[in-house]
Amino acid sequence: MAPGTVQLNILGWNKKLRKYVKDGQAQKAMQLFQQIQQEGMSPDTFTFVQVINACAGLGALEEGRHVHEQIIQSGCESDVFVGNSLVDMYAKCGSIEDSWKMFKKMPSRDVVTWNTMILGRVKCGQGQKALELFQQMQQEGVQPNSVTFVGVLNACASVLALEDGRCAHKQIIESGWDSDIFVGSSLVDIYAKCGSMEDAWNVFKNMPSRHVVTWTTMILGHVKCGQGQKALELFRQMQRENVRPNSVTFVGVLNACASIVALEEGRCAHEQIIECGWDSDVFVGSSLVDMYAKCGSMEDAQRVFNKMPSHDVVTWNSMILGHVKCGQGQKALELFQQMNKEGVQPDSVTFVGVLNACASIVALEEGRCVHQQIIESGWDSNVFVGNSLVDMYAKCGSMEDAQTVFNKMPSHDVISWNAILGGCAMHGHGNEALKLFEQILHDFTKIGTLQLVDLLGRAGKLHEAENMIKAMPGKPYVPAWRALLAACKIHGNVEMGERVAKQFLELEPENAVDYVLLSNIYAAAGNRHLCENVELQRHERGVENQTGRTWIEVKNEVHSFIAGNQAHPQMIEIHTEL
Template identity: 85%
Template sequence: MQQENVRPNSLTFVGVLNACASIVALEEGRCAHEQIIECGWDSDVFVGSSLVDMYAKCGSMEDAQSVFNKMPSHDVVTWNSMILGHVKCGQGQKALELFQQMNKEGVQPDSVTFVGVLNACASIVALEEGRCVHQQIIESGWDSNVFVGNSLVDMYAKCGSMEDVQTVFNKMPSHDVISWNAILGGCAMHGHGNEALKLFEQMCEEGVKPDDITFVCLLSACSHAGLVDEGMCCYASMITVYMISPKSEHNSCMVDLLGRAGKLHEAENMIKVMPGKPYVPAWRALLAACKIHGNVEMGERVAKQFLESEPENAVDYVLLSNVYAAAGNRHLCENVELKRQERGVENQTGRTWIEVKNEVHSFIAGNQDHPPMIEIHTELQRLLGLMHDVGYVPDTKFVLHNEEEEEKVFQLCHHSVKLAIALGLINTAPGTPL
């Protein structure tokens, strides 16, 4: 078109920008942007919206924001592009801030807006904000929309409120396979295996055909709940009844299911018959099971599968060390650590973040320099007393350092997650999600 000297108009640029967005062609999009400015189309609302959308879908939120700020006005489509772009880039908090700004400017959100905002709430586990959005959805009349309903179910599940999940799901006028997958995924996430199986029966009774994601959710739920026989039945029916070929995710779930149950040889055989290149997460799931059940011989054999192919991953060294630690072989633990150091693999310290009263706090294991550390220790001691009363005994065999038993117990009880939870508990009202 350019070679024939046909002058582009706004529709031309909208089409070109949509093409760039669809194939994530950022540099070509920037070249188109330069032409848009040269041709004087940069003040056109449709071209501006397409520019924002292109930059957002290409992951360049700074450019998207720059174009957005220069636009004389914003419609709901433009706001949606910005909100969805920030969600895609993992900036859930920024997406929520934009939604609040959109409301202040009096732009009415649509179903796409609410789906994006709910995804933002889910990504940062913002339950209270999600409930406020839910209320706005009801007031706007979008609560009967299946896409919004699916996002509500997903948001509540990821925020840990399964009661709200069930309430929203039951009120939906209809359910598609995405609706069922969302609630099944919530059951899997929270270990509700039997509930997932009941829901699957209900799904089939309503005539909704499951897909491959349905079975990933089901198998994961069975794995987390220790339902070995049920998981085996689901896997078999997926293949024979629903004619769905197992993918690496399904096989990894089965490896995890069998491994947790101590059926290590069955799990290993399943990996060996997987089509194509062995799936590394499946081997890691089996190695973790070897640690739990103390099978050093298999653990060594499994570790070789990816320590040779992916020698730069520190997680694998830790898993193999844990296998040796479970068997009480401190010497082999040290050998693994030496090999990690020789290969220059950095073992990053585990870190936990928690947001309390709009302030983010960071912890590492044994952290002693956080301001309210005395109160945190006091809360941990209270919790440990309650745990001891119901029979909890610290399992120190996986603490790799050669230290006294009392020091090992201290390390376990002052893990970064425990420190963060203690801070959350002493700074929030009872029943508040952390």
């Protein structure tokens, strides 16, 4: 076959390959790539870009690695478009380390490369690293675009970095991207999630156009800040402007109604939900149950609950807590038994509700059975569950059990102390109450010291903060050292940061937070080599960050996904659809 014919053929194959990828038929694209190779043709850079994009669409990490090997053999790895696709593929497949290695190897990087890496970090829950990349990008003279700013703002929102968000906002205005609807929506989101609703509102009202996501973000922001009435007013304004609400909007509106006990507004929203066809959505259904329960209308809550095609743990929790709130402890226990029969795994909120139900009807034996289930499911170290156990045993007259649970708790808050002291008072245990009070003073001294260390650290008085920690009696208090380390990052004190990190890396060598804090200090000081050394040390010790998890609903069934995990039986079909 003549060279010209081969070239013509590969162009034709590439055109077909691109169409498959564009139409979301990644599996067919992969099959076509195999066929190209069987025909004896050599893939070019365009071929490799499309195939890597197909791997990214499928989440096919191993296939992507195999194609990467072929790319290296063909000498195409240095091509910027191929490099960008590889960085993107590894990030989307959950292998952020491979993505980072490819990023560092690239001889030249354009704005797409940087955007891909920033968004990849955000997706993997590494918001702080995404912000560091943004700083590095600017130092190298690469101009950000709208996609960059969306990624940076999402990073700020994920780590509640309000000041970084404000700095990015200034750059957005200077570069003229403030009129972009996606950038505007991301600005509203970061301000709302950081609790600065005044800033969110200023961005919102100046946007030239707003879509449903922007309105929903504002509504959810007001709910989060305890401004339920404002959220409902915004919902009404949204409807006046003929913006059609989606399921997330209705969840926000129902949460607003629940927060201010607005039963009639909730019923009106329910009617609209039925009209819009969202009543079969599991998240909307759960919010309806929750709203009616919190508004004290358990009959309405039960009706919605009975009509739902499936129930998740959140729905069950709403029903159980609602019955407890309405003084129907026995009904709450019956629901819990039904929940167990249906195979729904309880969480900490479930157990808190059930223990409160036991306490309200003095059901000691049922409480002990629940306690055993808590131990088996691993929730016994949760402070909220522990508080409820102490309270249940105390109200059911078993102070010995209450004291045993209290002593085993890894930490205590004000509610813990109130529960145990209230139990002592209820049962006339004066001497025990006095001993507990002395322990309270000791614990509150530690809390007060932590707050003083935090204040001194933020003010830049790092040596004074360090001396205060060293003066504390007893065992080293890790939270205080960690607060000082965070202050070292703020003020760029690398020397002290190293010394402080050593204190608690010996105390808690398996806590990923400490490695991240030290890594961030090096990164902020521009010392990438030491930053990477910390990451290497973390991996060598087998210390991993918490895995990212997400959920989607398909045909009223909730599916859970873990970052980098390909175990779902319909993974190929799901990625193709996405």
